[in-house]
Amino acid sequence: MSEPILEVSGLTACYGMISALKGIGFYVNDNEIVGIVGPNGAGKTTLLESIAGSMHIKEGQINFLGHQIERWPVLKRRQLGLMLVPQEGNIFPLMSVKKNLEVSVILSNRAKKEELIDRVYKLFPVLWEKRRQIANTLSGGQQKMLAVGIGIASNAKVMLIDEPSIGLAPKLVTKLFETLKKIKEDTRTTIVLSEQNIKVLNIADRLFGLEAGEIRFDEKTENLSRDVVKDLYLGSIS
Amino acid sequence: MILNGIITGLIMGGILSLPVLGVAVIYGITGIPNFAIGVIGVFGGFLTWYFLSFNMGIAILVGVVFCFAIGYIIQRILLTPISERGGDSTLFFIVTVSLGFVFEGLMRAIFPRPSISLALPRIGTINIAGVTVEGFKIFALLFALGTLVIIRLLEEHTEIGKSWQATSQNLKLAKLIGIKTNRVFSIASGIGCALACVGAIFWGSLYNLNLMTGWDLGFLGFIIAVVGGIGNIWGGIISALIMGMVMSFSGYLLGGMWQSVILYFIVILVLIVAPKGILGSERSL
Known part of the structure; x- marks a missing residue:
């Protein structure tokens, strides 16, 4: 087993007096899909935002590709290779689809830029069809894509x-998850997603159960019983 | 006389549209209302006046570059940090008005005269359907419209422009994808102040500049921007041209002392009917 490329230890984060994460340890291996599961308020979003740098942490270490990044600003983490797709506010609403993508490749060089945008259009052909459309006029599913x-x-x-998967029709969830798996396989991107949808079992290599800011389990997906996960940690069933 | 009124109004509106653009760019991108930009612009106008005897080109450059630098610096060391700590409009009103007074005081302290007129060279006259207009005034109007077109082209076709738009539409995501949003803010503030300076230079050349002109230009710029839909560049320009007409015609028909009564009465009326301005505010360019 290789060294994890992302490792979090003793992570504590608070909103005012309320602690959202109580000393979390968490790791991700290269080219893995890790699902963070747990009910609302478990601390899933806080964990992701702490890693990306858009949330200030109180204590703990975050190691990414051999760097201690817990005090780094968002931009520096981004340059090293971390990117967070937030649950809400995750598009530029008044720009065309094309421009949304053009601005998102800002850190890549010219040749790479075109390749990346092409890759997105190949994975989501509907975005190519609607490339001239203003982003906030897309359907919910298309906005998520x-x-x-x-x-x-x-x-x-x-x-x-x-x-x-939030707000997506069941069929679209399956499709989106398949696409994520394809992204992982084609581009060797490592994906960490927080989820409440049971279908995450189909794509994740490992699941990390979070409840009230504490770890409940950290298991390979094949070792987990579907019902246990569903009953304890997943709200929506689809 | 009607044609004369229209032409005067268009030119006045054109010049006013420069500080309006300044307000629109700053507010559109940073979300911060900066009430000091008029005074900062006039400070730049005074600087230009001071260096005018050396060389006109250099003098204008000194004023404009100085204002850009001031805009950049105040955003960087003052306004962005306040914004990050959750500053609200009231706080920004107080901070930026105070800044305005600082620059007004500096003007009083530094420059030997409280009222100046910039003698820029005239470029002849143009005859439009029987009305003689100074070429320089037409140039001022064309310059204002040209600036608008350039800003639109920049944001549509350059990477910098796209990152401005992205920052104004979704700050958090802009940060996440790797845009240096603080730099975007500082540059926007610099451009806004530089535009106000160009407006002040035109104003000082056609009329005159004194210690109060900055407040007039700044507040008028702000009010016009709000009437057009604050942050909306097109709305700002249309509103500036309409307000220019209103000022021109109320001046012709009723005399100068009625100008501000009519102007601000119309402003209030428009905002009662359309609280978000003529074209609506979109906090975006």
């Missing part, structure tokens, strides 16, 4: 996605 597309265009080594 654009959000993930922005994540792909950013060419991150590790892509963190916060609850991608």
